[in-house]
Amino acid sequence: MKKTALSLSVLAALALGSASAQTTVKIATLSPLSGGQSDLGTQIRNGAQLAVNEYKPLFKKIGLDLQLVAYDDQADPATGTAQARKIASDRQILAVVGTLNSGVAIPSSAALQPSHVAMVSPANTANQVTDRGLSNMNRIVARDDAQGPAGANFIARTLKAKKVYILNDKTAYGEGLAKEVEKALKADGVQVVANEGTEEKSDFSSIIAKIKLQRPDAVYFGGIYNQVGVFIKQLREAGINAPVIGGDGLDSSELATIAGQGANDIYFTTVAAPIEALPAAKVFATSFKQTFNDNAQGFGAFGYDAAKVVLQGILDAARANGNKAPSRMQVETAIRKGNFTGLLSGNVTFNSVGDRKSATLYVMNVQGGKYKLATTVPVKPARQ
Structure with a gap:
């Protein structure tokens, strides 16, 4: 009898536990966590983790256990696509924050689209990212057709350059940016002496010899810090x-x-605001430092904002679904049609293809190895 009574009490406890058990829902980050671009990819993941930490109690209130899963795309399109397929196969993952690289975002978002896994990018700028019209692809940053002209205008009107040598890293990102800069410079009457692609990472002597011959007033390089710094x-x-x-x-x-003593007279347009340019980011920066023992950078803040868009979208979809875990399609729709407030970078709404309706570009200057904000440029996409 004792044995039976014990068994019944154990069964009752198990039943009670399962009744109160929470449904697990996940979001993923997809960014480079290893390799030469891991500094920025880790910022994105860590920013997203802070947002998840904040939203966990809100999800718990409606019976959902919120988790973040980080995937390493190594800044490589093939790796990113393979990781996207893994994400699609985990039915608990409802949306993705990522990627860093446009060349990774394009095939990865296409791999996720049949499963309706929404992506919100904190970094992708290539026009093609959203021009394909995928229902799952969104971004909270400006496009290359805004960033390119902003950089070109700065070269022509602030730096007063008359002759420019352009380089690109032969990726979707670098080539797209260089093309937009070249177009805008020529429209401004500036001579473009070259637009050369290179995958070189360590010895630029042959390119530098050509630049020396041309004697340009400025050099534009559409690429990533680990290559451009060298x-x-x-x-x-x-x-x-x-x-x-x-x-x-x-x-x-x-x-x-990386540039060392050469870190002078460097300018770059960025879609991710420097922390000091975001009035609301002080608390975030302190929390970031305490949590990860690292200083927050712009992409950390935008990883945080992209994650907040994703999490609020999931929460909105869950509430509309009777406080139950929503479907991926419900989340995809909630993100595209949502109005997201209280973000570090301002309010976010998306147009019909997933571009942010109102964004800001920042021009940074590196002098003596120190970074400072040079100017800001408000931008809007062509379609609202």
Whole structure:
């Protein structure tokens, strides 16, 4: 009898536990967590983790256990696509924060689209990311057709350059940005002496020799900090002090470290605001430092904002679903049609293809290895 009574009490406890058990829902991050671009990819993941930490109690109130799963895309399109397929196969993952690289976002979002896994990018700028019209792809940053002209205008009107040498890293991001800069410079009457693609990472001597011959007033490089930093170091060592301008791929504290004593007269447009340009970011920056023992950078803040858009979208969809875990399609719709407030970078709403209706570009200057804000440029996409 005792044995039976014990068994019944155990069964009752198990039944009670299962009745109160929470449903697990997850979001994923997809960014480079290893390799040369891991500094920025880790910022995105950590920013998203802070947002998850904040939203956990709100999800718990309606019976949902919120978790974050981080995937490493290694800044590689094939790896990112393979990881996207893994994300799609985990039915508890309802949305993704990512990616860092446009060249990774394009195939990854296509791999996620049949499963209606929404993506909100804190970084992708290539026009093609949203021009494909995928229902699951959104971004909270400006596009290359805004970033390119902003960089070109700065070169022509602030730096007063008459002759510019353009380089790109042969990726969707770098080529797209360089193309937009070239178009805008030519429209401004500036001579573009080259738009050259290179995958070189360590020895830029042959390119620098060509730049020396052309004697440009400025060099534009559409690429990422780990490559461009080495180029700048070697350019300065060769005695060329022309300003070097780039896009948001240069937005890393590692750029100045890599460039070393050459970290002067560098300018870059960035879609992720420097922390000091975001009035609401002080508490975030303190929390980031305490949690990860690392200083928050722009992409950390935008990873946080992209995650808040994702999490609020899931929460809105859950509430509309009777406080039950929503479907991926419900989340996809809630994100695209939502109005998200209280973000570090301002309010977010998306147009019909997933572009942010109102964004800001920031022009940063690196001088003596120190970063400072040069100017801001408000932008709106062509369609609202």
